[in-house]
Amino acid sequence: MKFKKVLRVFTHIVFWCVVVAIAATATLFLIYGGNLPDYRKLATYAPPVATRLYASDGSLLIEYAEERRVFIDFDDMPPQLVNAFVAAEDQNFWTHPGIDVQGIIRASANNLMRTMGFNTTFTGASTITQQVAKNFFLSSDRTISRKIKEAILALRLERAFSKKHIMTLYLNQIFLGARAYGVGSAALMYFNKPVSELSLSECAFLASLPKAPNDRARAEERRNYVLRRMVDEKYITREQADAAAAEPLNINSGFTAQMEDDFQYFAEDVRRQLLDKLGRETLYNQGLYIKTTIIPEYQRAASAALNKALDAYNAGRTEKLQGAIIAMNPHTGRILAMAGGRSFAESSFNRATQAMRQIGSTIKPFVYLAALERGISPQALISDTPVVGWRENNMQWKPENYDKKFLGDVPLRFALETSRNVPSVRMVDQIGVENAVEVAQRFGVYPADMQNLNLSLALGSGETTLEKLVLGYSAFVNGGRKITPKLVDYIEDRYGNLIGGEKTEIIEWSDDLNPKEEEMESEPLSDAQSLYQLVSILQGVVDRGTGRQAAIPGHTIAGKTGTTNDVKDVWFIGFTKNLIAGVYLGYDTPKPLGKGAGSHMAAKAFSDFMNVVLANEKNQPFSVPDGLRFVRVNRRSGIAAADDPDGQIIQEAFKDGQSPNPPRATTQAQPSAVVGGIF
Numbered sequence: 001m002k003f004k005k006v007l008r009v010f011t012h013i014v015f016w017c018v019v020v021a022i023a024a025t026a027t028l029f030l031i032y033g034g035n036l037p038d039y040r041k042l043a044t045y046a047p048p049v050a051t052r053l054y055a056s057d058g059s060l061l062i063e064y065a066e067e068r069r070v071f072i073d074f075d076d077m078p079p080q081l082v083n084a085f086v087a088a089e090d091q092n093f094w095t096h097p098g099i100d101v102q103g104i105i106r107a108s109a110n111n112l113m114r115t116m117g118f119n120t121t122f123t124g125a126s127t128i129t130q131q132v133a134k135n136f137f138l139s140s141d142r143t144i145s146r147k148i149k150e151a152i153l154a155l156r157l158e159r160a161f162s163k164k165h166i167m168t169l170y171l172n173q174i175f176l177g178a179r180a181y182g183v184g185s186a187a188l189m190y191f192n193k194p195v196s197e198l199s200l201s202e203c204a205f206l207a208s209l210p211k212a213p214n215d216r217a218r219a220e221e222r223r224n225y226v227l228r229r230m231v232d233e234k235y236i237t238r239e240q241a242d243a244a245a246a247e248p249l250n251i252n253s254g255f256t257a258q259m260e261d262d263f264q265y266f267a268e269d270v271r272r273q274l275l276d277k278l279g280r281e282t283l284y285n286q287g288l289y290i291k292t293t294i295i296p297e298y299q300r301a302a303s304a305a306l307n308k309a310l311d312a313y314n315a316g317r318t319e320k321l322q323g324a325i326i327a328m329n330p331h332t333g334r335i336l337a338m339a340g341g342r343s344f345a346e347s348s349f350n351r352a353t354q355a356m357r358q359i360g361s362t363i364k365p366f367v368y369l370a371a372l373e374r375g376i377s378p379q380a381l382i383s384d385t386p387v388v389g390w391r392e393n394n395m396q397w398k399p400e401n402y403d404k405k406f407l408g409d410v411p412l413r414f415a416l417e418t419s420r421n422v423p424s425v426r427m428v429d430q431i432g433v434e435n436a437v438e439v440a441q442r443f444g445v446y447p448a449d450m451q452n453l454n455l456s457l458a459l460g461s462g463e464t465t466l467e468k469l470v471l472g473y474s475a476f477v478n479g480g481r482k483i484t485p486k487l488v489d490y491i492e493d494r495y496g497n498l499i500g501g502e503k504t505e506i507i508e509w510s511d512d513l514n515p516k517e518e519e520m521e522s523e524p525l526s527d528a529q530s531l532y533q534l535v536s537i538l539q540g541v542v543d544r545g546t547g548r549q550a551a552i553p554g555h556t557i558a559g560k561t562g563t564t565n566d567v568k569d570v571w572f573i574g575f576t577k578n579l580i581a582g583v584y585l586g587y588d589t590p591k592p593l594g595k596g597a598g599s600h601m602a603a604k605a606f607s608d609f610m611n612v613v614l615a616n617e618k619n620q621p622f623s624v625p626d627g628l629r630f631v632r633v634n635r636r637s638g639i640a641a642a643d644d645p646d647g648q649i650i651q652e653a654f655k656d657g658q659s660p661n662p663p664r665a666t667t668q669a670q671p672s673a674v675v676g677g678i679f
Helices: 002-032 039-044 079-089 101-115 128-137 144-160 163-173 183-191 200-207 219-232 238-245 261-278 280-285 296-314 360-373 412-417 421-431 433-442 466-477 528-544 599-613
Strands: 051-054 060-064 289-292 322-328 335-339 381-384 390-392 395-397 408-411 488-492 558-563 569-575 580-586 629-634 649-654
Touching (some): 079 128, 079 163, 079 200, 128 144, 128 163, 183 200, 200 219, 200 238, 296 322, 296 580, 322 466, 360 412, 360 421, 360 528, 360 558, 360 569, 408 412, 412 421, 421 433, 466 558, 528 558, 558 599, 580 599
Parallel strands (some): 051 289
Antiparallel strands (some): 289 488, 322 335, 390 395, 558 569, 569 580, 629 649
């Protein structure tokens, strides 16, 4: 009887305890469960992930992100990585309903013993599901109300989602130190490898991070604790744990998705453009796939060529010369290589796109094109004789040639190939300053709204960027089309959807790489015959003129050197049929480069670059338009070779109505004398 009475009392106590617990639980749900966040949105979880920038060959250049994060599906997680986190964080994860009653009791007893003075550590009882609830929806405040809300959300999450989905949310959201969120990013940050390649030791280390993500001092100790927990939970054997514990933890000192310094200028230009176009949130958090135009082989060759030129000049000097190089496809504007200085780490200022500099003699092809467009023959004689008395803006000009000599009458071609200043002054006087400058404006080198047009502008005193100059020269070889620079071929969102249009089609053009008529977006900037005559002359610049340093054996190259007053800036812009590149060298604060310096430095850097990228390419001569007639002439006189066979004989392209100079001719379309210029 006494036993039955005790049993009855105990049963009543248990019953009322259960009733009170149920009532308390119901009350808590009524109080705290009403205004909780909508957990159902986690069914389509799309975390902020890094945007990745890729080269044209698919190689990764850099990541843009405010939080370093790489999303990994559950099926792609190594089982031992999942097991390590379960053993370390929530041993009953696969069986509890969201909260772990056994864990709560165990933690409460352990913490009570710690309070009473026993040698135990304070422990928590939050399950992985509760951590998901907190990380996604709640603050980290250590309050009873937050813990209650956390438990309610955990129970709801367990009813709504599978264990695998909850684990996927957890492993992709958890903060693991060093700005790494999720195991995918942490694997790259700490070990520079994807999660699929993590060893057991590395898995255990990552699982030890949630408790103290920034404590590197106890890394091995915490890893070994996780390994012991995995043994206790029978995920691994003692032998496996011992072997993993014996492995050294080769943790990166601070790994970031770093690319080579060679690519930094290009990547920064891409970042700036897309930041303006897409906005910060999209660029940094939406996991974009950005396929760029850069060719790694070209980029490395460009950086090497530029730095070789700079190092050769800078040896033994305190103040360091700077420079830039840019290469692109002249038909599409796709930028294939770009270096804006010696090193992005030293200076992020991009001298290829941001530096406005006087362009000197690189303006001359535009001036001479104005003459060719007006029907002046490539062999028209121009007087290379002293001129005096010309005044402009209250300044008297006395033009000189670089060699301080005067050669008398010289053909137009010869004057441009050898970059003689006095004939250029006379040429500008004949066609008019406005007409000469207008060509540079038409081709985008000078701004269309430029004011105070004067002779010096037509001779190179105006400022522009290397990029704009290269774009202007591109029209010489692409049929007179004005193109825009292109850094990105296409962008995809994290789901593979295109952003902002269609993927760039790699057009299979004919051998001469001239676009189809229907692909021409506007009228050509100049007529095809005048453009070819100019390209032929610029080929002569490289073959026998001031640009001989740019010659590439076995390849047809055209281009133009440029030097400003007192040799403060030196240039070379050169091109083949399908590739154009420009080099600029100068101090950031312009000053003379000194004795022995000149445009040959830029031409040599161009040659060093082209020698690499053209090594396995076949030669492609420039396309010849219909209607031109080729005649062999004496280069120095412009007289037909049959009448003047002495000296260098070349092939000249004549339009209808043009012909070689008559024997002993002294004038033909000869400009009158003027004075002025930048030399």
